[in-house]
Amino acid sequence: MRTSSVVTLMFILSGSACSQTPQPEASKAARQPTRPGLYQCEGCEAATERSPDELDWQADLPPTGEPGERLVLAGRVLMPDGETPAPGVVLYLHQTNAEGLYRSILTTSGGGRGDGIIEGWLVTDAAGRYEITTIKPAPYPRGGMPAHVHVYVKEPERRPYYLDDFVFESDQYLTPAYRADQELRGGSGIIQLTRDSDGVWRGHRDVVLEW
Numbered sequence: 001m002r003t004s005s006v007v008t009l010m011f012i013l014s015g016s017a018c019s020q021t022p023q024p025e026a027s028k029a030a031r032q033p034t035r036p037g038l039y040q041c042e043g044c045e046a047a048t049e050r051s052p053d054e055l056d057w058q059a060d061l062p063p064t065g066e067p068g069e070r071l072v073l074a075g076r077v078l079m080p081d082g083e084t085p086a087p088g089v090v091l092y093l094h095q096t097n098a099e100g101l102y103r104s105i106l107t108t109s110g111g112g113r114g115d116g117i118i119e120g121w122l123v124t125d126a127a128g129r130y131e132i133t134t135i136k137p138a139p140y141p142r143g144g145m146p147a148h149v150h151v152y153v154k155e156p157e158r159r160p161y162y163l164d165d166f167v168f169e170s171d172q173y174l175t176p177a178y179r180a181d182q183e184l185r186g187g188s189g190i191i192q193l194t195r196d197s198d199g200v201w202r203g204h205r206d207v208v209l210e211w
């Protein structure tokens, strides 16, 4: 066989081998359009008030001595494919106290945020994990809405947005109408709590980031 024929044959074989090379696995979830109005959010800027560098994947929300039943919420933050861990994602959370009141309402002299408010920031670790230690919030005294923990997310290189609140099964205000109204941002925020032998309420939620 002439040299040029050998080269041609090698080229053909090489091309054939290439065509059989496994291709990268197609994304398990085709990219979806970003939810309309995702970034329209009052208060979302709070999620940018802390740098990931100064945060841990665990956060303690209430000031020392805040009365209430202890509550631990934990899980992972996942990429929009619902499987890949999302590290370096900041979560900002705030909530009412055990009487259903925000500190800014309790105070009479412009207390606002920061002074005794039940809030906190964390950043997910390499496995996408987060853990929040807090107290069990109560529904607003006026009723009409389940007890909830507000949660906002700040992904690297992206504007912040809010997720569905954490709310808890068996809450008297968790009505069919409330359930139907949920946007499912980050997936469902309806949590089943269990109480451990130390009296600590525990709930699990895996957050799936928005496209």
Ligand SMILES: [Fe+2]
Binding pocket: 148, 150
């Ligand atoms: Fe609220």
